[in-house]
Amino acid sequence: MRISSLGKPYFILILVCWLGFGSNLIAGQGDTKPLTNVVLVTVDTLRADHLRAYGYEAVKTPAINALAAEGVLFENVIVQTPITLPSHASILTGTYPFYHGLQDVVGRLRDGVPTLAEWFKEQGYATGAVVGSSVLLSQWGLSRGFDFYEDNFPTQGIRQVDFSRVERPANHVIDLALRWVEGKRDQPFFLWIHLYDPHDPYEPPEPFASQYRDQPYDGEVEFIDSELGRFFEVLKQWGLYQDSLIVFTSDHGESLGEHKEKYHAYYIYDCSLRIPLVFRVPPHLSRGQLSSGSRIPNQVRSVDIAPTVMQLLGKQVTEWIQGEGLVAMMAGKRPNIHLGAYAETHYPRIHFGWSPLFSYSTPDQKYIEAPISELYDLKQDSGELQNIIETESALANQLKNRMYELQKKYAPVNPGAGGTEEVDAATIERLKSLGYVAFSAGGAADSGLDLPDPKLKIDTYNRLNQAIELSRTGEREAAVSILREVAGKEPEMPIVHFMLGSEYFHLGLFLKAVEEFQQTLKYNPESNVARFSLARSYLRSGLIDKAEGVVRELITLEPANYGARHLLATILAKRGDYQGAVQEELFVVEHRPSYVEALNNLGSYSLNLGDNQQASEAYLQALQSAPNSVMVRVNLALAFLNLRQFEKALEQAQAVTRLAPELALGHYYLGQAYRGQGMDGEASAAFLKAKELDPKFDAPNL
Numbered sequence: 001m002r003i004s005s006l007g008k009p010y011f012i013l014i015l016v017c018w019l020g021f022g023s024n025l026i027a028g029q030g031d032t033k034p035l036t037n038v039v040l041v042t043v044d045t046l047r048a049d050h051l052r053a054y055g056y057e058a059v060k061t062p063a064i065n066a067l068a069a070e071g072v073l074f075e076n077v078i079v080q081t082p083i084t085l086p087s088h089a090s091i092l093t094g095t096y097p098f099y100h101g102l103q104d105v106v107g108r109l110r111d112g113v114p115t116l117a118e119w120f121k122e123q124g125y126a127t128g129a130v131v132g133s134s135v136l137l138s139q140w141g142l143s144r145g146f147d148f149y150e151d152n153f154p155t156q157g158i159r160q161v162d163f164s165r166v167e168r169p170a171n172h173v174i175d176l177a178l179r180w181v182e183g184k185r186d187q188p189f190f191l192w193i194h195l196y197d198p199h200d201p202y203e204p205p206e207p208f209a210s211q212y213r214d215q216p217y218d219g220e221v222e223f224i225d226s227e228l229g230r231f232f233e234v235l236k237q238w239g240l241y242q243d244s245l246i247v248f249t250s251d252h253g254e255s256l257g258e259h260k261e262k263y264h265a266y267y268i269y270d271c272s273l274r275i276p277l278v279f280r281v282p283p284h285l286s287r288g289q290l291s292s293g294s295r296i297p298n299q300v301r302s303v304d305i306a307p308t309v310m311q312l313l314g315k316q317v318t319e320w321i322q323g324e325g326l327v328a329m330m331a332g333k334r335p336n337i338h339l340g341a342y343a344e345t346h347y348p349r350i351h352f353g354w355s356p357l358f359s360y361s362t363p364d365q366k367y368i369e370a371p372i373s374e375l376y377d378l379k380q381d382s383g384e385l386q387n388i389i390e391t392e393s394a395l396a397n398q399l400k401n402r403m404y405e406l407q408k409k410y411a412p413v414n415p416g417a418g419g420t421e422e423v424d425a426a427t428i429e430r431l432k433s434l435g436y437v438a439f440s441a442g443g444a445a446d447s448g449l450d451l452p453d454p455k456l457k458i459d460t461y462n463r464l465n466q467a468i469e470l471s472r473t474g475e476r477e478a479a480v481s482i483l484r485e486v487a488g489k490e491p492e493m494p495i496v497h498f499m500l501g502s503e504y505f506h507l508g509l510f511l512k513a514v515e516e517f518q519q520t521l522k523y524n525p526e527s528n529v530a531r532f533s534l535a536r537s538y539l540r541s542g543l544i545d546k547a548e549g550v551v552r553e554l555i556t557l558e559p560a561n562y563g564a565r566h567l568l569a570t571i572l573a574k575r576g577d578y579q580g581a582v583q584e585e586l587f588v589v590e591h592r593p594s595y596v597e598a599l600n601n602l603g604s605y606s607l608n609l610g611d612n613q614q615a616s617e618a619y620l621q622a623l624q625s626a627p628n629s630v631m632v633r634v635n636l637a638l639a640f641l642n643l644r645q646f647e648k649a650l651e652q653a654q655a656v657t658r659l660a661p662e663l664a665l666g667h668y669y670l671g672q673a674y675r676g677q678g679m680d681g682e683a684s685a686a687f688l689k690a691k692e693l694d695p696k697f698d699a700p701n702l
């Protein structure tokens with residue numbers, strides 16, 4: 001594709017001529033023919049140039065090699081944003097982030113944006129997804145159109161590398177996916193599998209940990225390859241492989257230290273934008289027109305994946321798709337045609353108050369819009385190290401104009417609901433454990449290029465990341481000292497005060513936490529999550545009136561903030577107002593019916609009011625989400641004892657003694673339940689056991 005030289009526009013987009021071409025190339029599946037099963041595999045954080053199929057010799061990756069040998073591989077693929085949630089949204093909708101509304105690590109897919117899964121459902125498919133990380137929870141909207149969306153991250157079975165990691169390793173994802181496929185063997189299906197492992201921290205299981213001791217990122221890649229190999233092998237055994245369309249790709253790359261960025265999301269250099277893309281097309285769809293093992297040099301984008309799937313299945317690309325079907329390219333019919341690639345990141349702006357970044361690239365040049373804009377000659381300088389914008393400003397302007405045209409063309413006419421929203425404190429904690437900062441710096445959504453350039457802030461950013469890593473490994477004092485250093489240099493950054501407040505809170509220094517959350521609100525008065533954290537810190541400091549004042553202010557600002565209502569319930573209960581506490585928790589569980597802590601508290605407040613019926617109902621509901629919770633079962637046993645429902649009390653007490661055999665209270669309630677049923681012998685034995693475990697539990701007179 002070296003048809004141009006720097007400075008000469010070479011780029012021709014002949015959109016109209018090619019639009020209908022793909023669907024004619026491969027004949028449609030007639031209505032009488034069975035539908036083709038489709039599997040979409042997205043491996044998180046997978047740099048194309050860290051796969052053997054892309055020329056990297058330091059890994060083996062036999063499963064991906066085999067897939068590439070059978071399929072059609074795109075050599076030059078750019079994602080539209082280096083952030084997991086919005087990038088997956090672009091893959092699964094074929095639209096740009098500024099259109100579908102997801103532009104950050106959290107948010108909500110804009111209402112009315114159609115998804116590929118919905119399209120498959122319309123075609124008569126069963127649709128299933130298994131995701132490997134809580135950054136893709138269904139609450140963000142990507143589950144739209146899936147009959148089955150496995151994003152339940154129980155505390156058991158997930159990878160516990162830190163105190164609260166919320167990641168499911170590839171072997172679990174594959175097991176869950178196979179379980180779903182097994183039930184769908186007589187029905188056409190669309191399955192999306194998301195493997196999270198190459199995302200940091202890089203901690204592959206054995207034997208990959210030993211084999212890749214000095215290159216743990218590659219070890220994770222080798223691990224997911226082995227699991228993919230297992231998955232394909234089972235599909236073959238079930239006779240499902242041969243006729244399936246398999247799409248293999250990623251949501252973004254990983255900087256691995258290039259440009260001083262360790263991971264991804266902050267910059268939009270190619271190391272975090274270039275991903276692999278392979279379509280393994282079954283013979284009945286390919287009809288001899290696509291050659292196995294072919295490699296396509298044309299530049300394409302992740303918004304092109306969804307329309308290509310539609311074309312390969314013999315369907316017209318739907319009008320809402322913003323990418324292009326690539327089937328003609330796959331057949332070698334569009335040589336020298338490259339699709340201009342747009343990318344963006346709002347991560348620096350949303351979380352740090354620095355400028356967002358936007359880019360537009362051809363295979364030869366790349367323009368990055370920033371307060372100090374950049375232009376790179378990718379042919380001479382693939383590492384994007386020499387900014388040549390000063391000498392090539394005309395070329396930069398051309399690319400910039402194309403970028404503006406694209407943004408204008410695909411912007412939503414009526415944005416409506418969705419997009420960035422503030423998240424609660426628990427979500428911030430969870431995302432932090434995944435290495436993301438989810439605190440909003442506040443300010444208008446459109447403000448941009450007048451903010452500091454992220455390039456000039458990379459050292460501060462890296463210091464903050466260091467603090468996050470220390471925090472998540474429990475080294476909170478060290479995290480505090482880094483954060484204080486940053487706060488000294490950048491006193492007006494709300495996120496630094498917020499992070500400091502969180503560290504102090506976890507260290508039990510609640511008054512210091514109060515101070516930092518006050519500072520956060522000083523520089524970002526809109527932050528309700530800071531308000532919530534302030535109220536919580538007041539409460540833990542024993543300043544109940546202050547806590548109540550702040551939490552009531554927060555509820556006035558945001559009446560549906562269930563976290564705030566839950567906190568208010570705690571405050572009211574502390575004052576002895578159980579009636580008020582019950583009212584608040586009833587509101588909470590109505591909106592969050594699986595919030596175990598709220599249900600458990602609702603039960604306990606009800607017990608205090610003597611409403612054992614309401615208590616038992618709340619505990620039973622809590623057990624649906626937390627069947628192994630000893631605390632809930634103990635409380636439920638008590639509620640049943642109070643209700644004189646001894647058989648049910650016995651059942652709960654037995655469960656408690658099974659789950660926690662050393663807990664004296666469980667045996668004590670067991671004794672009471674036996675006694676209630678007139679089984680005095682069993683009762684005596686249970687009371688004796690309780691006393692043995694804890695002398696406080698003296699057996700009552702029988």
Ligand SMILES: [Zn+2]
Pocket residue numbers: 044045083084085199251252
């Ligand atoms: Zn990702």
